[in-house]
Amino acid sequence: MSGAGTRGRVTLGLQAAAVALGLLVAAPVQAVQPDEMLADPALESRARALSKGLRCLVCRNENIDDSDAQLARDLRILLRERLVAGDTDAEAVAFLVDRYGEYVLLNPPATGANLLLWVAGPAMLLAGVGIAFASFRRRSAVSGDTLDEAERARLAEILKE
Template structure:
């Protein structure tokens, strides 16, 4: 019973503690204000290895490199926008977890809901068409039989 309890406690604790261990102590800045800015910015930057995980939570080496690069830019005096723009220029808009809905990205933002609406429309039309009884497709004998069945 103790082993089961311990296993359950570990299963609950490890996912919670994992992201906190991603940023290594040697990566952190001495200035708390700069470190807070770096943490806030890195929450919006995507790990290029892990996909939908921000660089702050990722243990990938590339994410660590991006965290260090971001901190170097902030120490060099870049504003938040300049530091993020530097990474976007270098890695493309894919590095942003929430890219702006402009240009080609607008097509990607609209494509999902448009496909969903088209699918719902097609499904509605298909089910509606299936539900209609087409009397013109029945022969005289079939119509007579149908009338008998409906009277019973």
């Protein structure tokens, strides 16, 4: 009986070790391929920094540096081409925004039509709080002392029982 228990503990220990090893191996992986990287470390560093703020148009809420999608690869290459051509960071990002729209930005500026999206969340929260407050006030006003004398007498009689 004790041999079976020991084997069970050993198996459980091996499973735990396998899970721990899997978690260590499953570290975040960059999708940038070696053939995309620039030879100049300064330009590559700029490209990586800019890539973190650009959205993969296929994967939605993933930056192009982390995405394996072909379109993300194309965006990474296009960004690097613009930097090699001499664009500043702002010019390179502006080129991509002109070409793909503000949706390509993971954190679009709070201006124009985007201002509505930035304000909508807090506005809905405040509206919900206001509705809840009004509902609680109305409920407390209704639940006040609205019993007539006969109802009070009947309630007192019920409570005595």
